[in-house]
Amino acid sequence: MKKIIVVGNGMVGHHFIDQLLASDSEFEITTFSEEAHLAYDRVHLSSYFTDNSVEALMLTNEQYYDDNGVRYLVNDRVVAIDKTLKCIHTQNGVTASYDSLVIATGSFPFVPPIPGNDNEHCHVYRTIEDLDAIRNSAKDAQIGVVVGGGLLGLEAGKALVDLGLKTHVVEFAPRLMAVQLCSEGGGLLRGKIEELGVEVHTEKNTQSITQGESCRYRMNFADGSFLETDLILFSAGIRPQDKLARDSQIEIGERGGIVINDYCQTSEPDIYAIGECALWQGKIFGLVAPGYSMAKVAAKHIDGHIDKQFLGADMSTKLKLLGVDVASIGDAHGVSDGCKTYQFLDGVNGVYKKLVVNSSGDRLLGAIMVGDASDYGQWLQLYLNDMPLSQGPEYLLLPDADEGSSSSAMGVDALPDSASICSCFDVTKGQIREAVQAGACSMADIKSCTKASTGCGGCSALTTQVLNSELEKQGVEVSTDICAHFAYSRQELFDIIRVKKIQSYDALLSEYGSGGGCEICKPAVGSILASLWNDYVLDDAHIGLQDTNDIFLGNMQKDGTYSVVPRVPGGEITPDKLIAIGQVAKQFDLYTKVTGGQRIDLFGAQLHELPIIWQQLIDAGFETGHAYGKSLRTVKSCVGSTWCRFGVQDSVGMAIDLENRYKGLRAPHKIKFGVSGCTRECAEAQSKDIGIIATENGWGLYVCGNGGMRPRHADLFATDLDDQTLVKYIDRVLMFYVRTADRLQRTSVWMENLDGGLDYLKEVVIDDKLNIAAELESDMQNVVANYQCEWKTTINDEKRLQRFKQFINTDELDSNISYVRERGQRRPATEVEKISTIELVTEA
Amino acid sequence: MSQLTSNDGQPNWVKVADKSQLFPNTGVCALVNQQQIAIFWDQHKDQLFAVSNYCPFSKANVLSRGLIGDYQGQSMLAAPTYKQRFNLETGECFDDEHVSIAVYPIKESNGEILIAA
Numbered sequence: 002m003k004k005i006i007v008v009g010n011g012m013v014g015h016h017f018i019d020q021l022l023a024s025d026s027e028f029e030i031t032t033f034s035e036e037a038h039l040a041y042d043r044v045h046l047s048s049y050f051t052d053n054s055v056e057a058l059m060l061t062n063e064q065y066y067d068d069n070g071v072r073y074l075v076n077d078r079v080v081a082i083d084k085t086l087k088c089i090h091t092q093n094g095v096t097a098s099y100d101s102l103v104i105a106t107g108s109f110p111f112v113p114p115i116p117g118n119d120n121e122h123c124h125v126y127r128t129i130e131d132l133d134a135i136r137n138s139a140k141d142a143q144i145g146v147v148v149g150g151g152l153l154g155l156e157a158g159k160a161l162v163d164l165g166l167k168t169h170v171v172e173f174a175p176r177l178m179a180v181q182l183c184s185e186g187g188g189l190l191r192g193k194i195e196e197l198g199v200e201v202h203t204e205k206n207t208q209s210i211t212q213g214e215s216c217r218y219r220m221n222f223a224d225g226s227f228l229e230t231d232l233i234l235f236s237a238g239i240r241p242q243d244k245l246a247r248d249s250q251i252e253i254g255e256r257g258g259i260v261i262n263d264y265c266q267t268s269e270p271d272i273y274a275i276g277e278c279a280l281w282q283g284k285i286f287g288l289v290a291p292g293y294s295m296a297k298v299a300a301k302h303i304d305g306h307i308d309k310q311f312l313g314a315d316m317s318t319k320l321k322l323l324g325v326d327v328a329s330i331g332d333a334h335g336v337s338d339g340c341k342t343y344q345f346l347d348g349v350n351g352v353y354k355k356l357v358v359n360s361s362g363d364r365l366l367g368a369i370m371v372g373d374a375s376d377y378g379q380w381l382q383l384y385l386n387d388m389p390l391s392q393g394p395e396y397l398l399l400p401d402a403d404e405g406s407s408s409s410a411m412g413v414d415a416l417p418d419s420a421s422i423c424s425c426f427d428v429t430k431g432q433i434r435e436a437v438q439a440g441a442c443s444m445a446d447i448k449s450c451t452k453a454s455t456g457c458g459g460c461s462a463l464t465t466q467v468l469n470s471e472l473e474k475q476g477v478e479v480s481t482d483i484c485a486h487f488a489y490s491r492q493e494l495f496d497i498i499r500v501k502k503i504q505s506y507d508a509l510l511s512e513y514g515s516g517g518g519c520e521i522c523k524p525a526v527g528s529i530l531a532s533l534w535n536d537y538v539l540d541d542a543h544i545g546l547q548d549t550n551d552i553f554l555g556n557m558q559k560d561g562t563y564s565v566v567p568r569v570p571g572g573e574i575t576p577d578k579l580i581a582i583g584q585v586a587k588q589f590d591l592y593t594k595v596t597g598g599q600r601i602d603l604f605g606a607q608l609h610e611l612p613i614i615w616q617q618l619i620d621a622g623f624e625t626g627h628a629y630g631k632s633l634r635t636v637k638s639c640v641g642s643t644w645c646r647f648g649v650q651d652s653v654g655m656a657i658d659l660e661n662r663y664k665g666l667r668a669p670h671k672i673k674f675g676v677s678g679c680t681r682e683c684a685e686a687q688s689k690d691i692g693i694i695a696t697e698n699g700w701g702l703y704v705c706g707n708g709g710m711r712p713r714h715a716d717l718f719a720t721d722l723d724d725q726t727l728v729k730y731i732d733r734v735l736m737f738y739v740r741t742a743d744r745l746q747r748t749s750v751w752m753e754n755l756d757g758g759l760d761y762l763k764e765v766v767i768d769d770k771l772n773i774a775a776e777l778e779s780d781m782q783n784v785v786a787n788y789q790c791e792w793k794t795t796i797n798d799e800k801r802l803q804r805f806k807q808f809i810n811t812d813e814l815d816s817n818i819s820y821v822r823e824r825g826q827r828r829p830a831t832e833v834e835k836i837s838t839i840e841l842v843t844e845a
Numbered sequence: 846m847s848q849l850t851s852n853d854g855q856p857n858w859v860k861v862a863d864k865s866q867l868f869p870n871t872g873v874c875a876l877v878n879q880q881q882i883a884i885f886w887d888q889h890k891d892q893l894f895a896v897s898n899y900c901p902f903s904k905a906n907v908l909s910r911g912l913i914g915d916y917q918g919q920s921m922l923a924a925p926t927y928k929q930r931f932n933l934e935t936g937e938c939f940d941d942e943h944v945s946i947a948v949y950p951i952k953e954s955n956g957e958i959l960i961a962a
Contacts, residue, residue, distance in 0.1 A: 485915075517913075517914050518915065519921065524912070541868065541869055544868055545868075545888075548912065548925075549925035552912075560905050561910075808881075809861060809873040809884075810876060815881070
C-alpha cells in the first residue's frame with residue numbers, strides 16, 4: 002500500500018486526506034500536526050469567543066481518523082525531510098517513511114518588527130491556543146488594538162468586540178481593506194464599523210510599544226501621536242510556512258512560498274505542497290477554496306490521475322466583517338486596460354457598489370460591494386463565465402425598481418454547465434442539474450448529494466435558483482401553494498390566520514380558499530389553528546381536519562388498532578405508575594414496548610377500549626403523551642447531577658420542566674428534545690430538534706438535530722445559558738419554526754432550507770433582528786396557558802365518546818382483527834396466518 | 846354499484862343512526878348484514894356518502910376513519926393508513942385505476958340515516 006505523509010493537519014491538509022479516503026485506491030495515511038488539535042475551521046475562528054466550543058469548530062476527530070485507518074500525531078512538528086531515504090523526522094524523534102509527501106503547513110501571521118512586539122499581552126490571531134491567550138489577556142483589560150485593517154484584522158477586531166473590549170483598528174494604509182477596496186468603499190466600511198463603536202485609525206505607522214500610563218502599553222506612531230491599550234493583536238498579513246521545505250533544499254520563491262507546478266508537485270516530484278504554503282506561478286492563495294482545489298489535484302495525481310490540474314483560482318470573496326457585508330470580485334480596482342467603472346453610493350442606507358467593465362461595456366471584469374452583497378452570486382457568475390451583460394452595466398447597480406428587473410434579470414438559465422456555483426466544494430451548475438435529474442427536488446436533497454451550499458453558505462440563493470429552474474424544466478411546477486384549495490404557502494396561511502385571528506378551517510376556506518379542502522390542507526390548517534389558539538382538536542369545528550392519528554388521539558397500527566402512550570416527562574417514573582401501566586397492559590392484553598423516547602408504548606387497543614384504558618391511566622395520574630400528534634413528543638434525559646458522578650446540572654429536573662412547558666405544542670412536524678447533564682451526552686441531545694447539554698456554567702443549546710432516516714447533528718446555538726435565557730431562546734426558536742416551516746418539515750430540513758441558516762436564526766432569536774421576539778414569546782405563552790390533556794377532555798364528553806366504537810349501530814367488534822402470540826405477547830396475525838386460522842376453525 | 850336489495854329488487858332501506866349521532870366532515874362505521882359500511886357527512890355540501898369500510902391497500906377495516914375533501918372537483922376520501930384517495934361517489938381509486946371500493950345508497954329521512962339493504 003502506498004504510504005502518504007501529510008505534514009500539517011489544517012483545513013487544507015484534512016481536505017486532502019478526505020479526498021484520498023474518497024478514492025477507490027487504498028493508502029496508508031499518516032498526518033502530523035504541531036498543534037494540539039486535529040483540523041478545525043479557521044475561517045470561523047471568531048465564533049470560538051461567542052460559542053466557547055472547540056468541538057463546534059472541529060472539522061474531524063480522532064474517531065473519524067481511527068475508523069478510516071488514518072494515523073495522526075499531534076503536538077509534534079516535522080523538522081526534517083530525508084529525500085534520499087524518503088522519510089521524515091519530527092521534533093520528538095519520530096521517524097516515518099513515505100512514498101508521497103504532502104506539505105500543508107499553511108501560513109503564519111506576520112508580526113511587524115516593532116520594538117516591544119514581544120510583550121506579554123501582544124498576540125497573533127491564528128490558532129485556538131492564540132485565542133485562549135487573547136482571552137486570558139482580555140480578562141483584566143478595557144482596551145484592545147488590532148494592528149492591520151485588512152480582512153483578517155477586521156475579523157480579529159470582531160473577536161475583541163465580542164470579548165467586550167473597547168476596540169481600535171490601526172492601519173498603515175490610508176483605508177481599510179486596501180487590497181480589496183477603493184477609497185469610497187473603504188470609507189463607507191469605516192463609517193459602518195465606527196457606528197459599532199470600533200475606532201479606526203488609518204495612516205498610522207507604529208514605531209514602538211512602550212509601557213503605558215493609563216493602560217498596560219502605549220503604541221507610539223511615526224506622526225508623534227500615541228494610543229494606550231491593554232492588549233495588542235497583530236493581524237497584518239500572513240507569510241507562507243515554508244521552513245521545512247526551505248531546510249530540505251526544495252525550491253522556494255524569492256519572497257517565500259514553496260514553488261509548485263500544475264499538479265501541486267514541488268521541485269521534488271514525490272513531494273507536494275498545497276494551501277497557503279504553496280506558490281503557484283508566483284502567487285500565494287490566502288483563501289481556503291483554492292487550497293481545497295489544490296488538495297483535490299494533489300490527491301488525484303497521487304492516485305495516478307493526470308487529468309486534473311490546478312490552474313489558478315479566483316480570489317473573489319464575500320464576507321461579513323463586524324456585521325457588515327463586504328464583497329470583492331475580480332479586478333476590483335479597475336486596473337485592466339481600457340476598463341470603465343460605474344459606482345453607486347447610498348449614504349442613507351450605507352451601501353456602496355462599484356462595477357468594473359470592459360471598454361465596450363458588455364463584460365463584467367470586477368466589482369466591489371459594501372453594506373449589501375446580495376448580488377454577489379449573480380455578479381460572480383457574470384464575471385467567471387465571461388457572460389455578456391444583457392443591459393447596460395448601470396442596470397446592475399440600480400436597486401430593484403420592481404421585481405424581476407435589474408440584477409435579478411440574469412437568469413441562471415444563461416449560465417453554462419461548467420459554471421461553478423459552490424466554490425467551497427467545487428460544485429458546478431451541471432452537477433446540480435444532474436442531481437435534479439436523478440431525483441433531487443429540494444435544497445436539502447441538493448445539499449446531501451452534491452454538498453453544494455454546505456460550506457460557507459454564500460451560494461445558497463444561487464443554488465436554489467438553479468434547483469428551481471431545473472425543476473421547472475423537468476415539468477415540475479415549483480409552486481409554494483400548499484394545495485389546489487389555497488393559493489398560499491403554509492407560512493402565508495399561518496400569517497393570515499394569526500393576523501386575521503381566524504378560528505376555524507371553514508372561515509379560512511370561505512375567505513381565502515376554494516373547493517372542499519383535502520388531505521393536505523385540512524391537517525395543515527388544523528395544525529396551524531392548534532399552534533396558535535390551542536383549542537380542543539376534536540371540537541366539531543376541528544374534528545374533520547385531524548389526520549389518522551389525531552382524530553382518535555392514538556397511533557393507528559396496520560390492523561386498525563391503536564397504540565397508547567402516556568406521557569412520562571423526562572423519562573422519570575415512579576414504581577406505582579409503572580405498576581399502573583403494567584396493570585392496564587395486562588387487563589387489555591396489550592403488547593408492551595419501551596420507546597426510544599423513554600416511555601412505554603401499549604399496542605393493540607381497539608377503538609372501544611381507548612376511553613376505558615385512558616380513564617384508568619388518568620386515574621393513575623397520567624396525561625396524554627401526544628405520541629399521535631405532530632407536536633412535542635418527549636424530552637429525553639440522562640440522570641444528571643442528582644445521581645451521576647459526572648453530572649454538572651440537574652438534567653432530569655430541566656427535562657421535566659421543559660416537557661411540561663411545551664407539551665401540547667402542535668407544530669409542522671413532531672419535535673423531540675434531549676437534555677444531558679454533562680458533555681458525555683448520554684441523552685443524545687445532539688440528535689434532537691432541541692438539544693441541551695449542561696456545562697459548568699449553565700446550559701448549551703443545540704438546535705435542529707435529527708436521528709432517523711437522515712441523521713443531522715444539531716447546531717450549537719448558544720452556550721452557558723441560565724435557565725431563564727434557555728427557555729426564552731427555546732420559546733423563540735420553536736415558535737419561529739412553527740411560523741415559517743413547511744408542512745411536515747422537521748427542524749433539521751427547515752434549517753437546511755432556511756435562507757441564511759444558523760447565523761440568520763441566531764440573528765432572529767438572539768439579536769431580535771426582525772423585532773418579533775416578544776411576539777414569539779407571547780404566542781408560546783398562549784400555547785402554554787391553553788394546554789389541556791385531550792384525553793381528559795374526551796372522556797368527560799359523552800358525545801365524543803360515541804365515536805370510540807367500531808360500529809355506530811351495534812356493539813359488535815371488527816371480526817377481521819386477530820392475533821398470534823410471540824415471545825409471551827400478542828401481535829397482529831399476518832394475512833397467511835389469518836387464512837390458516839380460519840381453515841383450522843372450519844376444520845374443527 | 847353494490848347494493849343490498851330485497852328479494853323484490855327494491856332497495857331495502859335500513860336505519861343505521863340518527864343524523865345527530867354524526868360528526869361533521871368525518872366518518873363513522875355501521876354494520877349492515879355483516880358488511881362494514883363507512884358513512885361520511887360532508888357538511889359543506891350537506892351530502893352523505895356510504896362506502897365499504899375495508900381498505901384494499903392496508904387490508905384493514907378502517908376507511909371510516911379517513912379524511913374527506915375534494916380531488917379535482919370530485920368528493921374524495923383519503924385512506925387513513927397509506928393515504929390512497931377514493932372517489933366517494935363511485936368508489937374508484939384516484940391513485941390506482943385497477944382498484945375500487947363498494948359504494949352504497951344512503952339518504953336522510955326525518956333525521957334518520959338510512960342505507961339501502
